[in-house]
Amino acid sequence: MTAAGGRRSVPAMTVKLLVLYTPPEDADAFDAHYAGTHMPLVAKIPGLLRTETGLIGAAIDGGEKSFYRITELFFEDQGALQAGFGSDEGKATAADYQKIAPPGSRMFVVPVDD
Amino acid sequence: MTAAGGRRSVPAMTVKLLVLYTPPEDADAFDAHYAGTHMPLVAKIPGLLRTETGLIGAAIDGGEKSFYRITELFFEDQGALQAGFGSDEGKATAADYQKIAPPGSRMFVVPVDD
Numbered sequence: 001m002t003a004a005g006g007r008r009s010v011p012a013m014t015v016k017l018l019v020l021y022t023p024p025e026d027a028d029a030f031d032a033h034y035a036g037t038h039m040p041l042v043a044k045i046p047g048l049l050r051t052e053t054g055l056i057g058a059a060i061d062g063g064e065k066s067f068y069r070i071t072e073l074f075f076e077d078q079g080a081l082q083a084g085f086g087s088d089e090g091k092a093t094a095a096d097y098q099k100i101a102p103p104g105s106r107m108f109v110v111p112v113d114d
Numbered sequence: 115m116t117a118a119g120g121r122r123s124v125p126a127m128t129v130k131l132l133v134l135y136t137p138p139e140d141a142d143a144f145d146a147h148y149a150g151t152h153m154p155l156v157a158k159i160p161g162l163l164r165t166e167t168g169l170i171g172a173a174i175d176g177g178e179k180s181f182y183r184i185t186e187l188f189f190e191d192q193g194a195l196q197a198g199f200g201s202d203e204g205k206a207t208a209a210d211y212q213k214i215a216p217p218g219s220r221m222f223v224v225p226v227d228d
Contacts, residue, residue, distance in 0.1 A: 053227050056224050061220055106177055111169065112167075
């Protein structure tokens with residue numbers, strides 16, 4: 001499928017929002033907020049294709065365990081991600097992220113190669 | 115499906131090996147080694163279900179860009195991951211990782227929630 005319009009079309013590339021949460025001070029409180037409030041907000045973001053999340057287990061590189069949880073939100077392309085977070089639901093999610101994410105948590109946009 | 119044997123069975127949970135590469139000094143050399151040597155080694159690991167990889171784009175948290183590429187290797191469960199990296203192919207991949215990964219790169223085991 002090609003994009004409409006006069007510009008040269010490029011293949012759409014799945015994009016994910018990669019979130020790396022640092023360890024929370026109160027893991028129980030974080031987990032409760034994450035599961036009970038944050039992910040239900042995420043689920044409402046328009047254009048969200050799927051989420052993948054997991055607690056980060058062993059660091060097998062000898063380094064310190066600097067992250068607690070990884071969450072990835074998948075969108076069809078960069079435009080869909082931007083539209084999703086520009087929506088009211090996306091803004092509500094972003095506001096809640098500011099409440100839940102421990103200091104040093106990271107967030108990146110990653111175009112998926114394959 | 116339940117595990118064989120006398121112990122209480124638990125549901126198998128997809129596990130991924132999460133690798134976060136820090137920015138290489140020579141991105142072209144890294145990219146060539148990654149695509150031409152490293153990922154072909156990864157592809158031979160027994161039990162590997164799939165890989166997902168992408169260049170890390172914008173950091174949208176205001177922080178510095180501390181990672182260059184994310185790679186995730188999926189296995190059926192923890193045992194399959196361990197068996198994969200215990201194989202000759204897994205050991206060859208791990209040895210090549212030591213050559214390719216810039217200092218500060220991180221590697222974690224992540225059981226996937228959903």
